[in-house]
Amino acid sequence: xxxxxxxxxxxxxxxxxxxxxxxxxxxxxxxxxxxxxxxxxxxxxxxxxxxxxxxxxxxxxxxxxxxxxxxxxxxxxxxxxxxxxxxxxxxxxxxxxxxxxxxxxxxxxxxxxxxxxxxxxxxxxxxxxxxxxxxxxxxxxxxxxxxxxxxxxxxxxxxxxxxxxxxxxxxxxxxxxxxxxxxxxxxxxxxxxxxxxxxxxxxxxxxxxxxxxxxxxxxxxxxxxxxxxxxxxxxxxxxxxxxxxxxxxxxxxxxxxxxxxxxxxx
Amino acid sequence: xxxxxxxxxxxxxxxxxxxxxxxxxxxxxxxxxxxxxxxxxxxxxxxxxxxxxxxxxxxxxxxxxxxxxxxxxxxxxxxxxxxxxxxxxxxxxxxxxxxxxxxxxxxxxxxxxxxxxxxxxxxxxxxxxxxxxxxxxxxxxxxxxxxxxxxxxxxxxxxxxxxxxxxxxxxxxxxxxxxxxxxxxxxxxxxxxxxxxxxxxxxxxxxxxxxxxxxxxxxxxxxxxxxxxxxxxxxxxxxxxxxxxxxxxxxxxxxxxxxxxxxxxxxxxxxxxxxxxxxxxxxx
Ligand SMILES: NC(=O)c1ccc[n+]([C@@H]2O[C@H](COP(=O)([O-])OP(=O)(O)OC[C@H]3O[C@@H](n4cnc5c(N)ncnc54)[C@H](OP(=O)(O)O)[C@@H]3O)[C@@H](O)[C@H]2O)c1
Numbered sequence: 192x193x194x195x196x197x198x199x200x201x202x203x204x205x206x207x208x209x210x211x212x213x214x215x216x217x218x219x220x221x222x223x224x225x226x227x228x229x230x231x232x233x234x235x236x237x238x239x240x241x242x243x244x245x246x247x248x249x250x251x252x253x254x255x256x257x258x259x260x261x262x263x264x265x266x267x268x269x270x271x272x273x274x275x276x277x278x279x280x281x282x283x284x285x286x287x288x289x290x291x292x293x294x295x296x297x298x299x300x301x302x303x304x305x306x307x308x309x310x311x312x313x314x315x316x317x318x319x320x321x322x323x324x325x326x327x328x329x330x331x332x333x334x335x336x337x338x339x340x341x342x343x344x345x346x347x348x349x350x351x352x353x354x355x356x357x358x359x360x361x362x363x364x365x366x367x368x369x370x371x372x373x374x375x376x377x378x379x380x381x382x383x384x385x386x387x388x389x390x391x392x393x394x395x396x397x398x399x400x401x402x403x404x405x406x407x408x409x410x411x412x413x414x415x416x417x418x419x420x421x422x423x424x425x426x427x428x429x430x431x432x433x434x435x436x437x438x439x440x441x442x443x444x445x446x447x448x449x450x451x452x453x454x455x456x457x
Numbered sequence: 458x459x460x461x462x463x464x465x466x467x468x469x470x471x472x473x474x475x476x477x478x479x480x481x482x483x484x485x486x487x488x489x490x491x492x493x494x495x496x497x498x499x500x501x502x503x504x505x506x507x508x509x510x511x512x513x514x515x516x517x518x519x520x521x522x523x524x525x526x527x528x529x530x531x532x533x534x535x536x537x538x539x540x541x542x543x544x545x546x547x548x549x550x551x552x553x554x555x556x557x558x559x560x561x562x563x564x565x566x567x568x569x570x571x572x573x574x575x576x577x578x579x580x581x582x583x584x585x586x587x588x589x590x591x592x593x594x595x596x597x598x599x600x601x602x603x604x605x606x607x608x609x610x611x612x613x614x615x616x617x618x619x620x621x622x623x624x625x626x627x628x629x630x631x632x633x634x635x636x637x638x639x640x641x642x643x644x645x646x647x648x649x650x651x652x653x654x655x656x657x658x659x660x661x662x663x664x665x666x667x668x669x670x671x672x673x674x675x676x677x678x679x680x681x682x683x684x685x686x687x688x689x690x691x692x693x694x695x696x697x698x699x700x701x702x703x704x705x706x707x708x709x710x711x712x713x714x715x716x717x718x719x720x721x722x723x724x725x726x727x728x729x730x731x732x733x734x735x736x737x738x739x740x741x
Contacts, residue, residue, distance in 0.1 A: 205563045209614060227561050230522060234562025237732050375556040381664045392555075392666045399557040399614050 192216040193270045195311055197250060197304075198277030200227030202376020203326065203398065207274055210402040212239040219268065220245045221259060222277070244268075250277055250303035251295070260310050272322040272409065273311045275304045275348075280341040293340050300344035305351075312364065321364045322409040325352045329372040329394070329422050332429035336442035345370075349415070356414055365412040369405050371396045372422040393421045458510065459589075460539040461694060462486045462531070464518060464578065465550030467494040469658030470596065472501065473683035474547060474690045479506040481695060484539065487513040488527060488550070518550050518574040519560050521733060528581035535585050542589035545694045546582055548575030549596040551626075553673075555666035557617040564732065565612035567619075571626035576633055576729045580737050583641075590645030593637055594693055597630035597650035599706070602714045604628055606721060611728065619669060629725060631713055634703050636722040640737070647699045650713075652706040653686030655679060 199220035225247035331345035356366035372394040384391035465471040466487030495513035516527040637648035661673025702710040
């Protein structure tokens with residue numbers, strides 16, 4: 192099994208990489224962070240007997256992606272699975288962020304994801320089963336003030352996954368959207384989770400469980416995966432309650448925890 | 458002036474060891490996590506011994522790249538200023554994590570920080586410790602008891618539990634100590650592992666969730682001040698004659714888990730060499 196992972200050297204990307212390596216899959220890893228990719232390749236090769244290839248790439252840059260694709264084409268690599276992990280967010284309200292940052296969220300989370308997905312799907316082995324995974328977020332379940340762009344970008348991925356899954360159902364392509372809550376990937380993330388107190392503990396997903404289940408569910412052809420009971424309940428609220436009410440509640444909560452988070456960060 | 462290198466020297470036990478040994482007249486090189494905490498610790502240590510020499514450097518020791526960088530930076534200093542000799546290397550850095558999280562290599566963080574960081578740094582500094590017929594001291598813990606090494610999943614990706622990961626990493630400290638003695642004892646090096654006891658530090662409040670943090674905040678109230686275990690390190694580093702045995706608590710030898718066998722020690726050593734892409738035999 193050949194797997195391509197984007198955003199591989201981030202926290203979730205690393206965990207998914209390890210999970211796939213443990214299963215014996217061969218890996219092509221990409222990320223904007225070149226040093227991180229090299230460290231990760233070393234770490235995987237020292238532990239597992241799998242082939243690991245890496246190439247740094249800025250997925251928001253068309254020419255850079257073309258370079259990556261040319262590289263794949265030279266070696267004629269075909270994939271059986273694509274894990275779209277690359278994505279980002281910037282803290283702060285819409286007007287508090289720079290225009291550039293706001294657009295970067297859309298350009299990476301949406302445009303870049305479509306760019307690489309289209310390219311890799313077009314290069315899949317026809318007639319063989321292909322698993323396509325989008326890492327969306329619990330944030331896709333409702334509009335979130337102060338995280339408006341991010342939440343909407345993740346909603347895009349979720350809706351897109353549903354629709355594309357139907358479109359490609361008869362072409363051996365299975366599409367899965369993963370909607371994790373908090374994941375402990377960086378020191379900042381840990382601080383952020385702690386700032387939310389017991390609430391943070393409850394909605395935080397165990398990354399090693401999420402990665403294992405993600406691959407299991409992708410192989411089983413599932414459509415959506417929301418990890419953890421607490422998060423599934425929260426998502427249910429998202430379906431039952433009026434959106435105006437949800438945005439009001441979330442606005443209050445984020446104002447509070449962002450304040451606390453900034454306190455810790457300072 | 459003899460040189461002592463201490464990792465995790467900017468707070469808790471490491472900082473107490475640094476001040477204690479600086480007052481004893483040692484040149485202290487401390488390694489901490491952030492530039493800011495290093496400057497603060499440097500001031501504190503300097504204040505306790507205004508005539509002494511101390512140097513603090515920041516590195517994220519859980520990342521192997523950073524361990525290599527710090528070793529690269531320290532080497533010329535050791536050669537030029539310390540006469541090429543390190544009297545003692547105290548691998549004290551350690552941390553707790555509530556959740557499975559990985560380093561750049563994709564290694565579980567407690568294993569990487571509590572064990573591999575010391576393993577790798579020791580290999581880099583070994584020639585200078587050997588030149589001094591010096592000592593390597595690991596901060597282990599009594600909590601190393603009651604677990605065994607999960608050889609088929611040493612990063613615990615399949616069965617992560619924060620306490621298990623911590624305990625296993627502390628068992629690794631003892632196994633590493635044992636193997637260092639087997640390999641380099643005849644060359645004059647001595648390695649020790651210390652159980653500091655329950656100590657009032659913030660270790661369980663850093664990079665942990667609110668549950669673990671809360672439990673630790675309650676638990677640490679029953680602990681002793683970091684200056685108490687610092688005396689054990691002082692004892693192990695300053696005795697003219699090598700203290701016997703290799704596992705200490707309160708300046709006294711202690712019994713350790715029956716998992717601390719030569720077989721396990723050799724096996725962990727070989728695995729750690731592979732995970733760090735180094736060979737200890739390389740020292741000249
Ligand atoms: N406290 C206890 O009861 C107890 C019991 C048994 C064993 N131990 C062991 O004692 C050792 C020291 O712990 P402590 O209780 O003194 O905790 P501590 O106060 O948190 O000290 C840990 C030290 O390591 C540094 N550090 C943490 N992560 C680092 C990283 N990634 N890179 C570089 N430096 C890093 C910290 O820097 P900052 O100052 O920037 O945080 C600090 O200087 C650990 O090995 C621990 O397992 C403690």
